[in-house]
Amino acid sequence: MSKCLNLTVAGIVVCLVVGCATQSKPTLVSGQRMPKVRTTAYTHTEKGGPQNALGAHLSGCHVMSAASDWSRFPLGTRFRIADTNEEYIIDDYGTALVGTETIDLYKSTRLDMKRWGVRHVDIDILQWGSEEQSLKVLAPRAKHSCVQQMVASLQQKKTQQKKELIASLDPKKSQQKKKT
Numbered sequence: 021m022s023k024c025l026n027l028t029v030a031g032i033v034v035c036l037v038v039g040c041a042t043q044s045k046p047t048l049v050s051g052q053r054m055p056k057v058r059t060t061a062y063t064h065t066e067k068g069g070p071q072n073a074l075g076a077h078l079s080g081c082h083v084m085s086a087a088s089d090w091s092r093f094p095l096g097t098r099f100r101i102a103d104t105n106e107e108y109i110i111d112d113y114g115t116a117l118v119g120t121e122t123i124d125l126y127k128s129t130r131l132d133m134k135r136w137g138v139r140h141v142d143i144d145i146l147q148w149g150s151e152e153q154s155l156k157v158l159a160p161r162a163k164h165s166c167v168q169q170m171v172a173s174l175q176q177k178k179t180q181q182k183k184e185l186i187a188s189l190d191p192k193k194s195q196q197k198k199k200t
Contacts, residue, residue, distance in 0.1 A: 053102065057143050058122045061136035062087065062114070063129060072112040073157060079111075080128035087112035087124040091173035095157060096149030099123075102142040110149055115166040151177065 064070035064078055072078050073095075078085040083098070086108040093099075097110040106125075114124055123143075127133040155174050161167045 052145050053142055054099075054145060055142050056140040058120070059101075059125055059136070059139050059141055060122060061125050061127045061133040063127050063133045065130060068112070068114065074111055076111070078126045079109075080126060083107045083109050085109065085111050085126035087114045087117060087126070088122070089113065089117045089120060089170060089173075090149075090154040090158065091151075091170045091177065092121055093123060094149035094151045094174075095154040096147070098146040098149075099143045100146060102144055107146070113166075113170070115164075118166040118169050 062068070070077055072085055073087075084106060086099075088097070088110050090110070090113055093110050095110055098107065100107045108123075108125060110123075112124075112126070116122075117124055125136065127136060151174050155171065158167050158171050158174070162171050
């Protein structure tokens, strides 16, 4: 009887935990400094125009727009450049960024964009964005190959997180690890 109860409780716990696992779990914690991140710059006169991936205007104000591969830096990720104290939020993506660790910073003029060029800077992650929100925005656009790559990478991360979580809850594997 107690064995059946234990299995039932374990099953409920696994279901709850797996349900929670579908929420984004960033690989890094907020407040962490990332050294020497490659950055480039873009402006509203380029191919993408004056709007970000969400259809809002690119921001050059207090918190500025930035673009990235959303499978690396998800939509909504807020960060500060350590040297300049400029604060950015990932609200855009670009085809040239997919598969890279590069962040493209929005600059309000072509001159500012050219002045920035390519720089490797330390950034402080203020808040990680949501992989789930990234998937929601990207999924309807999956006919484009660059979007397909980001979606596939985000889904792969999600699957891997679930597997790791389930493995960590399996008492047999925990006991085997202790024995070795």
